[in-house]
Amino acid sequence: MPHMNRPLPTLTELLELASVVSLPLTTRFRGVDAREALILRGPLGATEFSPFVEYDDTESLAWLAAAIDFGWSETPPLLRDRIPVNATLPAVAESDVEENLARYPGCRTVKIKVAERGQSLSDDIARVRATRVFIGTEGRIRLDANGGWNVDEAEHAIHALAEFDLEYVEQPCSTVDELWEIRQRVKYMGIPIAADESVRKVDDPLDVARRGAADLLVIKAQPLGGIHSALDIVERAGLPVVVSSALDTSIGIAMGAHLAACIPNLEYDCGLATAALLASDVTAEPLLPVDGTIPVVRPALDETLVENNLADRDRDVWWRERLMRTYGLLEALGESTGRHAD
Numbered sequence: 001m002p003h004m005n006r007p008l009p010t011l012t013e014l015l016e017l018a019s020v021v022s023l024p025l026t027t028r029f030r031g032v033d034a035r036e037a038l039i040l041r042g043p044l045g046a047t048e049f050s051p052f053v054e055y056d057d058t059e060s061l062a063w064l065a066a067a068i069d070f071g072w073s074e075t076p077p078l079l080r081d082r083i084p085v086n087a088t089l090p091a092v093a094e095s096d097v098e099e100n101l102a103r104y105p106g107c108r109t110v111k112i113k114v115a116e117r118g119q120s121l122s123d124d125i126a127r128v129r130a131t132r133v134f135i136g137t138e139g140r141i142r143l144d145a146n147g148g149w150n151v152d153e154a155e156h157a158i159h160a161l162a163e164f165d166l167e168y169v170e171q172p173c174s175t176v177d178e179l180w181e182i183r184q185r186v187k188y189m190g191i192p193i194a195a196d197e198s199v200r201k202v203d204d205p206l207d208v209a210r211r212g213a214a215d216l217l218v219i220k221a222q223p224l225g226g227i228h229s230a231l232d233i234v235e236r237a238g239l240p241v242v243v244s245s246a247l248d249t250s251i252g253i254a255m256g257a258h259l260a261a262c263i264p265n266l267e268y269d270c271g272l273a274t275a276a277l278l279a280s281d282v283t284a285e286p287l288l289p290v291d292g293t294i295p296v297v298r299p300a301l302d303e304t305l306v307e308n309n310l311a312d313r314d315r316d317v318w319w320r321e322r323l324m325r326t327y328g329l330l331e332a333l334g335e336s337t338g339r340h341a342d
């Protein structure tokens with residue numbers, strides 16, 4: 001799965017090129033208030049290894065392949081220099097919608113988190129309604145349930161939320177079978193179903209497309225093994241895609257922006273505006289949206305910002321040990337496929 005057109009950098013090299021940062025978030029997201037990431041200074045520019053902290057080493061493997069791909073392999077030809085992006089609205093209270101959306105100047109599309117644990121459908125309805133008021137009738141609203149509903153709950157929620165005019169619903173349920181079922185049930189309403197976790201957290205990312213269980217795919221560069229590997233998936237899936245971030249720093253977002261820039265048909269706004277969720281970043285030119293787009297650039301690290309955001313000593317050790325173990329897995333895979341570290 002990892003693509004590499006040159007030998008793997010050695011583990012010693014990677015460790016020398018690494019800094020571990022912890023960036024505060026403006027709003028709690030995915031249950032955390034800070035985003036930890038290991039930043040690498042690759043020969044082609046800065047790159048990022050930042051599987052979520054709860055992921056095991058096997059799941060982290062694709063993220064390391066992605067980091068090396070972006071830092072050590074040339075990106076395929078870029079077809080555009082800016083990417084239209086959506087605002088990402090965490091599962092905030094109705095009263096906080098306006099303040100959150102004000103961070104995304106010019107974005108005509110909002111992705112709203114719904115089905116948050118501990119909340120009810122009426123919280124979702126209030127958040128979606130406030131968003132529709134904020135963006136007006138021309139704006140586009142998509143929902144992301146992160147698999148939080150069963151099929152009946154999803155059907156009920158989609159009926160209740162359809163009046164707000166939905167562009168699509170992302171991962172309403174957790175399994176591919178459930179996605180297939182809910183897609184059948186809401187087809188008559190003309191609301192497409194997008195797969196996210198059913199692409200990035202499964203053994204076969206193409207299964208959901210092959211089984212006709214989604215209308216479009218959410219594609220994330222890090223969990224799918226990097227730009228080359230993700231492009232291969234996009235090509236083989238044959239469905240429209242939305243390139244999204246993994247709540248990365250602006251370095252990982254640049255990886256996503258480069259991936260999006262390589263995709264011939266980009267019909268939907270991409271989920272790459274999440275630098276707006278970071279209260280601090282590792283570059284002086286964060287990839288924040290301007291006029292609803294972000295640029296396709298490789299931002300330079302600002303070493304003062306890196307220094308100011310360095311993680312605590314114990315977290316630094318934790319990330320370096322994770323890097324070592326994951327590198328071991330990658331190396332073993334390389335050996336089995338004939339690729340070797342120096």
Ligand SMILES: O=C(O)CCC(=O)C1=CC=C[C@@H](O)[C@@H]1C(=O)O
Pocket residue numbers: 030086087088111144146196244245246247270271272273274
């Ligand atoms: O798609 C977007 O608008 C931003 C990215 C985003 O929402 C996510 C990034 C990383 C992890 C996820 O919980 C979340 C998602 O599920 O899509």
Ligand SMILES: [Mg+2]
Pocket residue numbers: 144146170171196197218
């Ligand atoms: Mg999602």
